[in-house]
Amino acid sequence: MTITRHSPSNGPTSPDVWGLYEEETGSIQYVAACPATGQAALIDVVLDFDPKAASTSTDSAKAVLDLVNREGLEVAMILDTHPHADHMTAAAWLKEETGAPTAIGVNGGDKTGHVAAQK
DSSP states (O other): OOEEEEEOOOSTTOOEEEEEEETTTTEEEEEEEOTTTOEEEEESOEEEEETTTTEEEOHHHHHHHHHHHHTTOEEEEEEESSOOSSSEEOHHHHHHHHOOOEEEBGGGTOSSOOBOOOO
8 A cells, every 4th residue: 555645734733644545445544643743643544355255454554554653653543534334444453553542423424523432
């Protein structure tokens, strides 16, 4: 998986944002980080699924963590914007790996901008 876009911070209140395209599902996973603190949010990270083998893998999530480590960031939260019909989330695996809390939009992403309680 490759970084498809990097938008550097435009100032003290602007995050650094990386987008990573996952070809199988056509999903873009994001890392948004505070340039001052190095704390990052991982957003909509994919758990890979091989339908022929009926198995999952964490290759995409590992690529996201590789970026986090390469940039010297600390994962502060893991977010899913809503439940995804086209792929599974890697949030549980990422929580095990990083210890960061997970969250999803209220009502699974009701477009109100609210975030549910962290788990």
